[in-house]
Amino acid sequence: MTTPLPTGAVIGILGGGQLGRMLSVAASRLGFRTHVFEPGANPPAGHVADRVTTAPYEDEAALRAFAETVDVITYEFENIPTSALDVLEALRPIHPNREALRISQDRLTEKTFLTEQGLTVAPFADIPDAAALEAALETVGTPSILKTRRFGYDGKGQARLKAPSDAAGALEAMAGAPAVLEGFVDFSCEISVIAARGPSGEVAAFDPGQNVHRDGILRTTTVPAKVPQRLLTDAVLAAAKVLNALDYVGVLGVEFFVTPQGLIVNEIAPRVHNSGHWTQNGCAVDQFEQHIRAVAGWPLGDGKRHADVVMENLIGDDMDRLPDLAKTPDCALHLYGKADVRPGRKMGHVNRITRG
């Protein structure tokens, strides 16, 4: 058993974006203070954090000073440089653990790991070079998607192949980065599970949400998902399998394609996840607090949903709809305090309570 962190303890958060912001607010609800480490200036999380360190991940002294002020370290994104983790891990516990990061930082490692767990993923192939791509077009075929192994998010670092003739262009779009080719999956819809595991091994999952993406970016998540219960159960079990295999502590997001042959895992994210934002208005303990509870060694919430919710991301010009949304009944706004509206930039989200 882990001793739960007491009131007043400090949670260190790597990354100062909207996820760090909402983690910080959740931590405050449990009486914790937060210290955010973020290279960029004026991070959204900084508005609601007790402390902010502005420094690059290469600044070893800043990392040490940060670690020494906190009781435990977590993160809002998976692409933290290994060298920074080495410095931090020597000083304070980091949850979720390095193994979860190692696996989710690399699409090839991740797909291999998921396959080893007995989960189904789309056909894939390692693409270190043009020859490998040519070979993979025989096995994986087209349509397919070439993705960089690392650092891709929200549709970035991806190129679609409609036919073998797209190969050269797609490879060029990778700019020399190691890549993986994924076979196209003919799915009826996408769902995701947000699940958590505590230090003593307890697991809790929120109801799976049904997701709609556009241009590679999540647009809406709806709960309950209109998917047979059998598949929703499969999804929760798959998430639990991943959590246990990784001896994981914290919240994990798992995305699935729903196909006639059952579920295919799209990807995992070792952190709170955009498709779990609905929990802020649908559950007594939301995904952000659930993550903080796990990281702090507190009992997990049971994940029970007391309201039906449609979460919609507010992206770029969607902010023009703010005056209307603010007037719409049953709508809970969650804005991120970002100064500049840019196309494709997540500016906030709205949780519409469709049944209370």
Add this chain to the structure above:
Amino acid sequence: MTTPLPTGAVIGILGGGQLGRMLSVAASRLGFRTHVFEPGANPPAGHVADRVTTAPYEDEAALRAFAETVDVITYEFENIPTSALDVLEALRPIHPNREALRISQDRLTEKTFLTEQGLTVAPFADIPDAAALEAALETVGTPSILKTRRFGYDGKGQARLKAPSDAAGALEAMAGAPAVLEGFVDFSCEISVIAARGPSGEVAAFDPGQNVHRDGILRTTTVPAKVPQRLLTDAVLAAAKVLNALDYVGVLGVEFFVTPQGLIVNEIAPRVHNSGHWTQNGCAVDQFEQHIRAVAGWPLGDGKRHADVVMENLIGDDMDRLPDLAKTPDCALHLYGKADVRPGRKMGHVNRITRG
């Protein structure tokens, strides 16, 4: 029409306690930053504020510097020194306005104002001295309660008179402060209304909650209240009358005694109110966001309740129950991050969702 404050605007909050803390979190949800002004060190609101100024209300330079960084000023408590308000008001708008503060800062002024609005209050008498108390014992009688006109809260600055022989002791307890004698009200229960008014005059109220006090401190608020609908409507109308009479902008709390003769107003509070904490888990827009919306010139939420909630304050040693509460389903914890547990000190609250 007021122009709504844009994302990134700064809300100044006077007072850094738990109400300021939850106001700051609500402001962040709308994309605002907050600057908290608080004389005490390490204020709970500071953990989730963008900026904190630690200075006494007598520090004119600090007040000016604070005002110059914010777009609008509000407060979490009504006992702000008049001299500080004079400095601030010359620089930035303050909501709710001075008149609301003037009236609610003084029990005698408040009771006179409420009576002028046609609302019923308990029998009362101005007690500047012993002679006045002797005379008031004839009109108001006993049992009754002697209260300081100013600076009383959570049962402080009060003395009960069971019989006229208690007069001398009660007066002594006032320590020379001007007081008011209130007749005892034989009530069946207590309810309160949390209502808001925007700059354009729109009014919205949350469902009235039923309150239980012990030792002068609120223990629980339950919604829905088990009180005839007619009286709940009366309560909302009374709150609206007060809001309009004061040309009020922000959230107001009004406490009522329910008696066989109808409602008797106990007191008003020109701010978010402990008995409105249930809205955090029962409404899409809670009382804290509602207050920020009013102060920022945004449209108000409609106050609709989507869940039944029992709010329980965690006072002093109630914090020992935390391990159990953290494990109880349907319980949303809201802790204030206060370092020291002291008897009678509000350390947090828990919202139990009893029907979703």
